[in-house]
Amino acid sequence: MVSKRFVLKRLLLLVPVLFGVATLVFAILHLSxxxxxxxxxxxxxxDAQVAAVRADLGLDDPLWVQYGRYLVDIVTLNLGESYIxxxxxxxxxxxxxRLPVTLELAIYGQVIGILLGIPFGIISAVxxxxxxxxxxxxxxLTGISMPIYWTGPLVIxxxxxxxxxxxxxxxxxxxxxPPVYTGLITVxxxxxxxxxxxxxxxxxxxxxxxLPAAVIGVYGMALISRMMRSSMLEVIRQDYMRxxxxxGQGAKITVMxxxxxxxxxxxxxxxxxxxxxLLGGAVLTETVFGIGGIGTMxxxxxxxxxxxxxxxxxxxxxxxxxxVNLGVDLTxxxxxxxxxx
Amino acid sequence: xxxxxxxTPRRELDRASPTLSRRLTVAGGAFLxxxxxxxxxxxxxxxxxxxxxDGADTAFLLGVLLFGFGTLGWSGSVLxxxxxxxxxxxxxxxxxxxxxxxxxxxxxxxxxxxxxMLAAATLGTLLT
Numbered sequence: 001m002v003s004k005r006f007v008l009k010r011l012l013l014l015v016p017v018l019f020g021v022a023t024l025v026f027a028i029l030h031l032s033x034x035x036x037x038x039x040x041x042x043x044x045x046x047d048a049q050v051a052a053v054r055a056d057l058g059l060d061d062p063l064w065v066q067y068g069r070y071l072v073d074i075v076t077l078n079l080g081e082s083y084i085x086x087x088x089x090x091x092x093x094x095x096x097x098r099l100p101v102t103l104e105l106a107i108y109g110q111v112i113g114i115l116l117g118i119p120f121g122i123i124s125a126v127x128x129x130x131x132x133x134x135x136x137x138x139x140x141l142t143g144i145s146m147p148i149y150w151t152g153p154l155v156i157x158x159x160x161x162x163x164x165x166x167x168x169x170x171x172x173x174x175x176x177x178p179p180v181y182t183g184l185i186t187v188x189x190x191x192x193x194x195x196x197x198x199x200x201x202x203x204x205x206x207x208x209x210x211l212p213a214a215v216i217g218v219y220g221m222a223l224i225s226r227m228m229r230s231s232m233l234e235v236i237r238q239d240y241m242r243x244x245x246x247x248g249q250g251a252k253i254t255v256m257x258x259x260x261x262x263x264x265x266x267x268x269x270x271x272x273x274x275x276x277x278l279l280g281g282a283v284l285t286e287t288v289f290g291i292g293g294i295g296t297m298x299x300x301x302x303x304x305x306x307x308x309x310x311x312x313x314x315x316x317x318x319x320x321x322x323x324v325n326l327g328v329d330l331t332x333x334x335x336x337x338x339x340x341x
Numbered sequence: 342x343x344x345x346x347x348x349t350p351r352r353e354l355d356r357a358s359p360t361l362s363r364r365l366t367v368a369g370g371a372f373l374x375x376x377x378x379x380x381x382x383x384x385x386x387x388x389x390x391x392x393x394x395d396g397a398d399t400a401f402l403l404g405v406l407l408f409g410f411g412t413l414g415w416s417g418s419v420l421x422x423x424x425x426x427x428x429x430x431x432x433x434x435x436x437x438x439x440x441x442x443x444x445x446x447x448x449x450x451x452x453x454x455x456x457x458m459l460a461a462a463t464l465g466t467l468l469t
Contacts, residue, residue, distance in 0.1 A: 010420075013416055013419055013420050016412055016413075016415065016416035017413065017416040017417065017420060019412055020409055020410075020411075020412035020413030020414070020415075020416055020417075021409075021413055022409075023405055023408055023409030023412060023413075024406070024409030024410060024413055025409075026405060026409070027402055027405040027406035027409050028406070030402055030405075031402055031406065062394070062397065062398065062401075062462075062465060062466070062469075063397075063398045063401045063402060063405075064401055064458070064461075064462040064465070064466075067401075067405060226432060227428065227431060227432070230431040230432065230433075231431060234431075266424075266427050266428070266431055269421075269423075269424035269427060269428065270424070270428055272421070272424065273421055273424050273425065273428070322420065325420055325421055328424075
Protein backbone atom coordinates (compact mmCIF):
# COMPACT_ATOMS: atom_id res chain seq x y z
CA MET A 1 0.00 0.00 0.00
CA VAL A 2 1.39 3.40 -0.97
CA SER A 3 1.52 5.85 1.96
CA LYS A 4 -0.44 9.11 1.81
CA ARG A 5 2.65 11.02 2.91
CA PHE A 6 4.58 9.74 -0.09
CA VAL A 7 1.80 10.70 -2.51
CA LEU A 8 1.48 14.15 -0.94
CA LYS A 9 5.22 14.70 -1.15
CA ARG A 10 5.26 13.79 -4.85
CA LEU A 11 2.21 15.97 -5.54
CA LEU A 12 3.88 18.94 -3.83
CA LEU A 13 6.88 18.48 -6.12
CA LEU A 14 4.65 19.41 -9.06
CA VAL A 15 4.67 23.01 -7.80
CA PRO A 16 8.44 23.74 -8.13
CA VAL A 17 8.61 21.80 -11.41
CA LEU A 18 5.86 23.85 -13.03
CA PHE A 19 7.17 27.06 -11.45
CA GLY A 20 10.65 26.30 -12.82
CA VAL A 21 9.30 25.55 -16.30
CA ALA A 22 7.18 28.71 -16.31
CA THR A 23 10.16 30.81 -15.23
CA LEU A 24 12.51 29.25 -17.77
CA VAL A 25 10.00 29.70 -20.60
CA PHE A 26 9.53 33.35 -19.63
CA ALA A 27 13.28 33.95 -19.73
CA ILE A 28 13.88 32.12 -23.02
CA LEU A 29 11.00 33.82 -24.81
CA HIS A 30 12.07 37.27 -23.65
CA LEU A 31 15.69 36.61 -24.58
CA SER A 32 14.77 35.39 -28.06
CA UNK A 33 14.75 37.93 -30.89
CA UNK A 34 11.48 39.36 -32.20
CA UNK A 35 8.89 41.83 -31.00
CA UNK A 36 5.45 40.42 -30.14
CA UNK A 37 3.89 43.88 -30.50
CA UNK A 38 5.22 44.15 -34.06
CA UNK A 39 3.98 40.62 -34.81
CA UNK A 40 0.47 41.40 -33.55
CA UNK A 41 0.25 44.81 -35.20
CA UNK A 42 1.52 43.43 -38.50
CA UNK A 43 4.55 44.28 -40.60
CA UNK A 44 2.82 47.29 -42.20
CA UNK A 45 1.80 48.88 -38.89
CA UNK A 46 3.15 52.32 -38.02
CA ASP A 47 5.40 52.87 -35.01
CA ALA A 48 2.49 54.52 -33.19
CA GLN A 49 0.29 51.45 -33.73
CA VAL A 50 3.07 49.16 -32.50
CA ALA A 51 3.53 51.38 -29.44
CA ALA A 52 -0.21 51.22 -28.74
CA VAL A 53 -0.17 47.40 -28.90
CA ARG A 54 2.91 47.37 -26.69
CA ALA A 55 1.19 49.53 -24.07
CA ASP A 56 -1.97 47.45 -24.33
CA LEU A 57 -0.06 44.22 -23.63
CA GLY A 58 1.90 45.78 -20.78
CA LEU A 59 5.21 45.26 -22.58
CA ASP A 60 6.33 48.76 -21.55
CA ASP A 61 6.41 47.74 -17.90
CA PRO A 62 9.70 46.68 -16.32
CA LEU A 63 10.40 42.96 -16.74
CA TRP A 64 9.92 42.16 -13.03
CA VAL A 65 6.41 43.58 -13.23
CA GLN A 66 5.70 41.49 -16.36
CA TYR A 67 7.16 38.42 -14.66
CA GLY A 68 4.93 38.88 -11.60
CA ARG A 69 1.86 39.37 -13.79
CA TYR A 70 2.79 36.30 -15.83
CA LEU A 71 3.06 34.12 -12.70
CA VAL A 72 -0.28 35.39 -11.38
CA ASP A 73 -1.90 34.61 -14.75
CA ILE A 74 -0.53 31.07 -14.67
CA VAL A 75 -1.73 30.45 -11.12
CA THR A 76 -5.22 31.62 -12.14
CA LEU A 77 -5.01 29.40 -15.27
CA ASN A 78 -5.19 32.43 -17.51
CA LEU A 79 -2.77 31.42 -20.25
CA GLY A 80 -3.87 34.26 -22.52
CA GLU A 81 -4.93 34.24 -26.14
CA SER A 82 -3.16 33.31 -29.33
CA TYR A 83 -1.57 36.27 -31.13
CA ILE A 84 -1.39 34.70 -34.58
CA UNK A 85 -2.10 30.98 -35.05
CA UNK A 86 -5.74 31.23 -33.96
CA UNK A 87 -5.94 34.92 -33.21
CA UNK A 88 -8.06 35.77 -30.19
CA UNK A 89 -8.74 32.16 -29.20
CA UNK A 90 -7.93 31.31 -25.56
CA UNK A 91 -4.87 29.05 -25.25
CA UNK A 92 -6.76 26.56 -23.09
CA UNK A 93 -9.37 26.12 -25.86
CA UNK A 94 -6.66 25.52 -28.46
CA UNK A 95 -4.83 23.07 -26.21
CA UNK A 96 -8.04 21.21 -25.39
CA UNK A 97 -8.62 20.59 -29.09
CA ARG A 98 -5.04 19.63 -29.96
CA LEU A 99 -3.84 17.78 -26.87
CA PRO A 100 -5.68 14.48 -27.54
CA VAL A 101 -3.93 14.19 -30.92
CA THR A 102 -0.48 14.32 -29.36
CA LEU A 103 -1.46 12.24 -26.35
CA GLU A 104 -2.84 9.50 -28.59
CA LEU A 105 0.39 9.37 -30.56
CA ALA A 106 2.54 9.32 -27.41
CA ILE A 107 0.39 6.64 -25.75
CA TYR A 108 0.47 4.32 -28.79
CA GLY A 109 4.20 4.94 -29.14
CA GLN A 110 4.68 4.05 -25.48
CA VAL A 111 2.55 0.92 -25.82
CA ILE A 112 4.52 -0.26 -28.87
CA GLY A 113 7.79 0.48 -27.06
CA ILE A 114 6.71 -1.51 -23.99
CA LEU A 115 5.21 -4.41 -25.96
CA LEU A 116 8.40 -4.82 -27.99
CA GLY A 117 11.02 -3.73 -25.48
CA ILE A 118 10.10 -5.91 -22.52
CA PRO A 119 9.97 -9.26 -24.40
CA PHE A 120 13.15 -8.40 -26.32
CA GLY A 121 14.91 -7.52 -23.06
CA ILE A 122 13.82 -10.77 -21.38
CA ILE A 123 14.81 -12.93 -24.38
CA SER A 124 18.13 -11.14 -24.64
CA ALA A 125 18.88 -11.74 -20.94
CA VAL A 126 17.77 -15.35 -20.89
CA UNK A 127 19.80 -16.10 -24.03
CA UNK A 128 22.81 -14.04 -22.95
CA UNK A 129 25.77 -14.03 -25.35
CA UNK A 130 23.95 -15.99 -28.05
CA UNK A 131 23.17 -14.79 -31.58
CA UNK A 132 19.64 -13.81 -30.44
CA UNK A 133 21.13 -11.65 -27.69
CA UNK A 134 23.58 -9.97 -30.08
CA UNK A 135 20.86 -9.28 -32.65
CA UNK A 136 18.53 -7.82 -30.03
CA UNK A 137 21.26 -5.59 -28.64
CA UNK A 138 22.25 -4.37 -32.08
CA UNK A 139 18.55 -3.68 -32.76
CA UNK A 140 18.27 -1.73 -29.51
CA LEU A 141 21.41 0.29 -30.26
CA THR A 142 20.14 1.03 -33.76
CA GLY A 143 16.81 2.18 -32.33
CA ILE A 144 18.49 4.55 -29.86
CA SER A 145 20.94 5.87 -32.46
CA MET A 146 18.49 6.75 -35.22
CA PRO A 147 16.79 10.12 -34.75
CA ILE A 148 13.06 10.30 -35.36
CA TYR A 149 13.34 12.94 -38.09
CA TRP A 150 15.40 10.42 -40.07
CA THR A 151 13.46 7.20 -39.39
CA GLY A 152 10.17 9.03 -40.12
CA PRO A 153 10.94 9.83 -43.77
CA LEU A 154 12.59 6.41 -44.17
CA VAL A 155 9.47 4.47 -43.14
CA ILE A 156 7.31 6.79 -45.25
CA UNK A 157 9.51 5.98 -48.25
CA UNK A 158 9.39 2.25 -47.55
CA UNK A 159 5.78 1.64 -46.51
CA UNK A 160 3.93 4.45 -48.27
CA UNK A 161 6.05 5.06 -51.37
CA UNK A 162 7.59 1.71 -52.40
CA UNK A 163 5.31 -0.89 -50.80
CA UNK A 164 2.24 1.36 -50.79
CA UNK A 165 0.65 -0.50 -47.88
CA UNK A 166 0.27 2.31 -45.32
CA UNK A 167 -0.70 5.99 -45.62
CA UNK A 168 2.05 8.59 -45.32
CA UNK A 169 0.28 11.45 -43.56
CA UNK A 170 -2.81 12.77 -41.76
CA UNK A 171 -4.89 11.00 -39.12
CA UNK A 172 -7.62 9.48 -41.29
CA UNK A 173 -8.58 9.26 -44.97
CA UNK A 174 -10.33 12.40 -46.22
CA UNK A 175 -13.63 10.65 -47.06
CA UNK A 176 -14.28 9.95 -43.37
CA UNK A 177 -15.59 12.53 -40.94
CA PRO A 178 -16.12 10.71 -37.64
CA PRO A 179 -17.86 12.40 -34.69
CA VAL A 180 -15.59 13.68 -31.92
CA TYR A 181 -16.19 12.11 -28.50
CA THR A 182 -12.77 12.06 -26.89
CA GLY A 183 -10.51 13.60 -29.53
CA LEU A 184 -8.58 10.30 -29.72
CA ILE A 185 -9.39 9.37 -33.31
CA THR A 186 -8.94 5.61 -32.96
CA VAL A 187 -11.25 5.57 -29.94
CA UNK A 188 -13.81 7.86 -31.58
CA UNK A 189 -13.91 5.84 -34.82
CA UNK A 190 -14.13 2.60 -32.83
CA UNK A 191 -17.08 3.89 -30.80
CA UNK A 192 -18.66 5.17 -34.01
CA UNK A 193 -18.07 1.73 -35.54
CA UNK A 194 -19.82 0.04 -32.60
CA UNK A 195 -22.78 2.35 -33.03
CA UNK A 196 -23.05 2.15 -36.81
CA UNK A 197 -21.61 -1.32 -37.45
CA UNK A 198 -19.22 0.22 -40.00
CA UNK A 199 -15.53 -0.04 -39.05
CA UNK A 200 -13.94 1.36 -42.24
CA UNK A 201 -13.20 4.68 -40.51
CA UNK A 202 -11.55 2.86 -37.58
CA UNK A 203 -9.38 0.79 -39.94
CA UNK A 204 -8.35 3.98 -41.73
CA UNK A 205 -7.52 5.77 -38.44
CA UNK A 206 -5.57 2.77 -37.13
CA UNK A 207 -3.56 2.40 -40.34
CA UNK A 208 -2.77 6.13 -40.30
CA UNK A 209 -1.61 5.83 -36.67
CA UNK A 210 0.62 2.81 -37.25
CA LEU A 211 3.66 4.41 -38.88
CA PRO A 212 4.04 7.47 -36.60
CA ALA A 213 3.40 5.39 -33.47
CA ALA A 214 5.89 2.75 -34.65
CA VAL A 215 8.56 5.40 -35.26
CA ILE A 216 8.17 6.73 -31.71
CA GLY A 217 7.72 3.23 -30.32
CA VAL A 218 10.93 1.83 -31.81
CA TYR A 219 12.88 4.66 -30.23
CA GLY A 220 11.29 3.89 -26.88
CA MET A 221 11.66 0.15 -27.34
CA ALA A 222 15.42 0.42 -27.60
CA LEU A 223 15.98 1.86 -24.13
CA ILE A 224 13.34 -0.33 -22.49
CA SER A 225 14.82 -3.53 -23.90
CA ARG A 226 18.33 -2.54 -22.80
CA MET A 227 17.10 -1.77 -19.28
CA MET A 228 15.03 -4.93 -19.15
CA ARG A 229 18.00 -7.05 -20.23
CA SER A 230 20.32 -5.50 -17.66
CA SER A 231 17.75 -5.75 -14.88
CA MET A 232 16.77 -9.32 -15.75
CA LEU A 233 20.43 -10.41 -15.86
CA GLU A 234 20.85 -9.09 -12.32
CA VAL A 235 17.69 -10.84 -11.10
CA ILE A 236 18.52 -14.15 -12.80
CA ARG A 237 21.69 -14.41 -10.69
CA GLN A 238 19.84 -14.03 -7.39
CA ASP A 239 19.72 -16.90 -4.89
CA TYR A 240 15.93 -17.15 -4.92
CA MET A 241 15.98 -17.83 -8.67
CA ARG A 242 18.51 -20.62 -8.17
CA UNK A 243 16.42 -22.00 -5.31
CA UNK A 244 13.28 -22.05 -7.46
CA UNK A 245 15.15 -23.92 -10.20
CA UNK A 246 16.67 -26.35 -7.64
CA UNK A 247 13.17 -27.15 -6.40
CA GLY A 248 12.34 -28.34 -9.89
CA GLN A 249 10.52 -25.34 -11.30
CA GLY A 250 10.83 -24.89 -15.07
CA ALA A 251 13.13 -22.17 -16.43
CA LYS A 252 10.36 -20.19 -18.13
CA ILE A 253 8.08 -20.27 -15.09
CA THR A 254 10.94 -19.23 -12.80
CA VAL A 255 11.80 -16.28 -14.99
CA MET A 256 8.22 -15.12 -15.43
CA UNK A 257 6.97 -15.85 -11.92
CA UNK A 258 9.93 -14.84 -9.75
CA UNK A 259 12.13 -12.77 -12.04
CA UNK A 260 9.78 -10.65 -14.10
CA UNK A 261 8.20 -8.49 -11.39
CA UNK A 262 11.51 -7.78 -9.67
CA UNK A 263 13.24 -7.00 -12.94
CA UNK A 264 10.38 -4.71 -13.95
CA UNK A 265 10.93 -2.15 -11.17
CA UNK A 266 13.81 -0.16 -12.75
CA UNK A 267 12.21 -0.52 -16.20
CA UNK A 268 9.07 1.24 -14.96
CA UNK A 269 11.21 4.19 -13.88
CA UNK A 270 12.71 4.39 -17.35
CA UNK A 271 9.26 4.25 -18.94
CA UNK A 272 8.24 7.30 -16.89
CA UNK A 273 11.38 9.26 -17.68
CA UNK A 274 11.00 8.33 -21.32
CA UNK A 275 7.51 9.76 -21.58
CA UNK A 276 9.08 13.22 -21.81
CA UNK A 277 11.20 12.01 -24.71
CA LEU A 278 8.06 10.61 -26.36
CA LEU A 279 6.32 13.99 -26.07
CA GLY A 280 9.39 15.64 -27.58
CA GLY A 281 9.44 12.92 -30.23
CA ALA A 282 5.78 13.60 -30.94
CA VAL A 283 6.72 17.16 -31.94
CA LEU A 284 9.05 15.81 -34.63
CA THR A 285 6.82 12.91 -35.63
CA GLU A 286 3.76 15.13 -36.06
CA THR A 287 5.77 17.45 -38.25
CA VAL A 288 7.10 14.59 -40.40
CA PHE A 289 3.72 12.86 -40.75
CA GLY A 290 1.62 16.02 -41.07
CA ILE A 291 -0.47 15.35 -37.96
CA GLY A 292 -2.06 18.45 -36.47
CA GLY A 293 -1.30 17.98 -32.80
CA ILE A 294 0.36 20.14 -30.17
CA GLY A 295 3.80 19.39 -31.60
CA THR A 296 3.04 20.85 -35.03
CA MET A 297 1.37 23.82 -33.39
CA UNK A 298 4.39 24.41 -31.15
CA UNK A 299 6.73 24.49 -34.16
CA UNK A 300 4.43 26.96 -35.95
CA UNK A 301 4.10 29.11 -32.83
CA UNK A 302 7.89 29.31 -32.42
CA UNK A 303 8.32 30.19 -36.12
CA UNK A 304 5.82 33.05 -36.06
CA UNK A 305 6.50 34.22 -32.49
CA UNK A 306 3.12 33.37 -30.96
CA UNK A 307 4.46 33.53 -27.38
CA UNK A 308 1.30 32.64 -25.40
CA UNK A 309 0.90 29.45 -27.44
CA UNK A 310 4.54 28.48 -26.83
CA UNK A 311 4.23 29.18 -23.11
CA UNK A 312 0.96 27.28 -22.75
CA UNK A 313 2.18 24.28 -24.74
CA UNK A 314 5.43 23.95 -22.85
CA UNK A 315 3.60 24.22 -19.52
CA UNK A 316 1.13 21.52 -20.54
CA UNK A 317 3.99 19.25 -21.67
CA UNK A 318 5.73 19.77 -18.31
CA UNK A 319 2.50 19.09 -16.43
CA UNK A 320 1.91 15.86 -18.36
CA UNK A 321 5.48 14.74 -17.80
CA UNK A 322 5.30 15.31 -14.06
CA UNK A 323 1.91 13.58 -13.86
CA VAL A 324 3.25 10.51 -15.66
CA ASN A 325 6.26 10.45 -13.36
CA LEU A 326 3.97 10.70 -10.38
CA GLY A 327 2.10 7.65 -11.69
CA VAL A 328 5.41 5.86 -12.19
CA ASP A 329 6.50 6.68 -8.64
CA LEU A 330 3.25 5.29 -7.26
CA THR A 331 3.61 2.10 -9.32
CA UNK A 332 7.24 1.83 -8.26
CA UNK A 333 6.44 2.14 -4.58
CA UNK A 334 3.56 -0.32 -5.00
CA UNK A 335 5.92 -2.91 -6.50
CA UNK A 336 8.66 -2.19 -3.95
CA UNK A 337 7.15 -0.81 -0.68
CA UNK A 338 10.64 0.02 0.66
CA UNK A 339 10.76 3.00 -1.73
CA UNK A 340 8.37 5.27 0.19
CA UNK A 341 10.06 4.67 3.53
CA UNK B 342 19.08 -3.15 26.42
CA UNK B 343 20.01 0.11 24.75
CA UNK B 344 20.56 0.15 20.99
CA UNK B 345 24.17 0.13 19.79
CA UNK B 346 25.66 3.61 19.32
CA UNK B 347 25.48 5.02 15.80
CA UNK B 348 29.10 5.35 14.76
CA THR B 349 28.30 6.90 11.35
CA PRO B 350 30.49 10.03 10.99
CA ARG B 351 28.54 13.27 11.46
CA ARG B 352 29.62 14.55 8.03
CA GLU B 353 28.18 11.44 6.32
CA LEU B 354 24.85 11.91 8.08
CA ASP B 355 24.72 15.54 6.98
CA ARG B 356 25.36 14.54 3.40
CA ALA B 357 22.73 11.84 3.36
CA SER B 358 19.96 13.88 4.92
CA PRO B 359 20.63 17.61 4.83
CA THR B 360 19.10 19.66 7.60
CA LEU B 361 17.12 22.83 7.00
CA SER B 362 20.06 24.97 8.12
CA ARG B 363 22.36 23.12 5.72
CA ARG B 364 19.91 23.69 2.87
CA LEU B 365 19.58 27.37 3.76
CA THR B 366 23.35 27.72 3.85
CA VAL B 367 23.70 26.25 0.36
CA ALA B 368 20.93 28.31 -1.28
CA GLY B 369 21.41 31.41 0.92
CA GLY B 370 25.15 31.63 0.27
CA ALA B 371 24.52 31.48 -3.46
CA PHE B 372 21.77 34.10 -3.07
CA LEU B 373 24.17 36.54 -1.41
CA UNK B 374 26.76 35.97 -4.13
CA UNK B 375 23.93 36.48 -6.66
CA UNK B 376 23.13 39.90 -5.15
CA UNK B 377 26.70 40.96 -5.92
CA UNK B 378 26.51 39.31 -9.33
CA UNK B 379 23.31 41.24 -10.03
CA UNK B 380 24.99 44.56 -9.32
CA UNK B 381 27.87 43.67 -11.65
CA UNK B 382 25.49 42.38 -14.36
CA UNK B 383 23.41 45.57 -14.13
CA UNK B 384 26.52 47.76 -14.42
CA UNK B 385 27.88 45.83 -17.41
CA UNK B 386 24.50 45.67 -19.18
CA UNK B 387 23.91 49.39 -18.59
CA UNK B 388 27.32 50.21 -20.07
CA UNK B 389 26.66 48.02 -23.11
CA UNK B 390 23.06 49.13 -23.71
CA UNK B 391 23.54 52.78 -22.64
CA UNK B 392 20.30 52.73 -20.62
CA UNK B 393 19.73 51.82 -16.97
CA UNK B 394 16.20 50.54 -17.71
CA ASP B 395 17.40 48.24 -20.51
CA GLY B 396 20.39 47.18 -18.44
CA ALA B 397 18.17 46.32 -15.47
CA ASP B 398 15.81 44.34 -17.73
CA THR B 399 18.70 42.37 -19.22
CA ALA B 400 20.30 41.67 -15.84
CA PHE B 401 16.91 40.64 -14.42
CA LEU B 402 16.30 38.33 -17.39
CA LEU B 403 19.65 36.62 -16.88
CA GLY B 404 18.70 36.14 -13.23
CA VAL B 405 15.32 34.69 -14.25
CA LEU B 406 17.09 32.29 -16.61
CA LEU B 407 19.40 31.03 -13.86
CA PHE B 408 16.62 30.93 -11.26
CA GLY B 409 14.30 29.00 -13.60
CA PHE B 410 17.06 26.59 -14.58
CA GLY B 411 18.00 26.04 -10.93
CA THR B 412 14.41 25.55 -9.76
CA LEU B 413 13.59 23.15 -12.58
CA GLY B 414 16.87 21.30 -12.16
CA TRP B 415 16.42 20.99 -8.39
CA SER B 416 12.84 19.75 -8.60
CA GLY B 417 13.67 17.50 -11.55
CA SER B 418 16.54 15.97 -9.57
CA VAL B 419 14.25 15.27 -6.63
CA LEU B 420 11.49 13.98 -8.91
CA UNK B 421 13.46 11.72 -11.22
CA UNK B 422 17.01 11.73 -9.88
CA UNK B 423 16.79 8.33 -8.25
CA UNK B 424 15.52 6.85 -11.49
CA UNK B 425 18.41 8.39 -13.43
CA UNK B 426 20.93 7.07 -10.91
CA UNK B 427 19.46 3.60 -11.28
CA UNK B 428 19.38 3.87 -15.06
CA UNK B 429 23.00 4.94 -15.42
CA UNK B 430 24.08 2.23 -13.00
CA UNK B 431 22.31 -0.46 -15.01
CA UNK B 432 23.39 0.88 -18.38
CA UNK B 433 26.93 0.99 -16.99
CA UNK B 434 27.51 4.53 -18.22
CA UNK B 435 30.38 5.12 -15.82
CA UNK B 436 29.04 8.60 -14.97
CA UNK B 437 29.39 9.92 -11.44
CA UNK B 438 26.14 11.91 -11.55
CA UNK B 439 24.14 11.63 -8.34
CA UNK B 440 20.79 13.02 -7.35
CA UNK B 441 22.26 14.65 -4.23
CA UNK B 442 25.09 16.44 -6.04
CA UNK B 443 22.68 17.61 -8.74
CA UNK B 444 20.20 18.87 -6.16
CA UNK B 445 22.87 20.88 -4.36
CA UNK B 446 24.32 22.30 -7.55
CA UNK B 447 20.89 23.32 -8.77
CA UNK B 448 20.05 24.91 -5.41
CA UNK B 449 23.20 27.03 -5.76
CA UNK B 450 22.36 28.05 -9.34
CA UNK B 451 18.76 28.86 -8.35
CA UNK B 452 19.88 30.84 -5.29
CA UNK B 453 22.38 32.78 -7.37
CA UNK B 454 19.71 33.54 -9.99
CA UNK B 455 17.29 34.74 -7.31
CA UNK B 456 19.99 37.08 -5.98
CA UNK B 457 20.64 38.52 -9.44
CA MET B 458 16.89 39.01 -9.95
CA LEU B 459 16.45 40.84 -6.65
CA ALA B 460 19.48 43.06 -7.17
CA ALA B 461 18.46 43.95 -10.74
CA ALA B 462 14.84 44.63 -9.81
CA THR B 463 15.71 46.72 -6.72
CA LEU B 464 18.44 48.77 -8.36
CA GLY B 465 16.41 49.09 -11.55
CA THR B 466 13.46 50.51 -9.61
CA LEU B 467 15.66 52.89 -7.61
CA LEU B 468 17.70 54.18 -10.54
CA THR B 469 14.98 54.62 -13.17
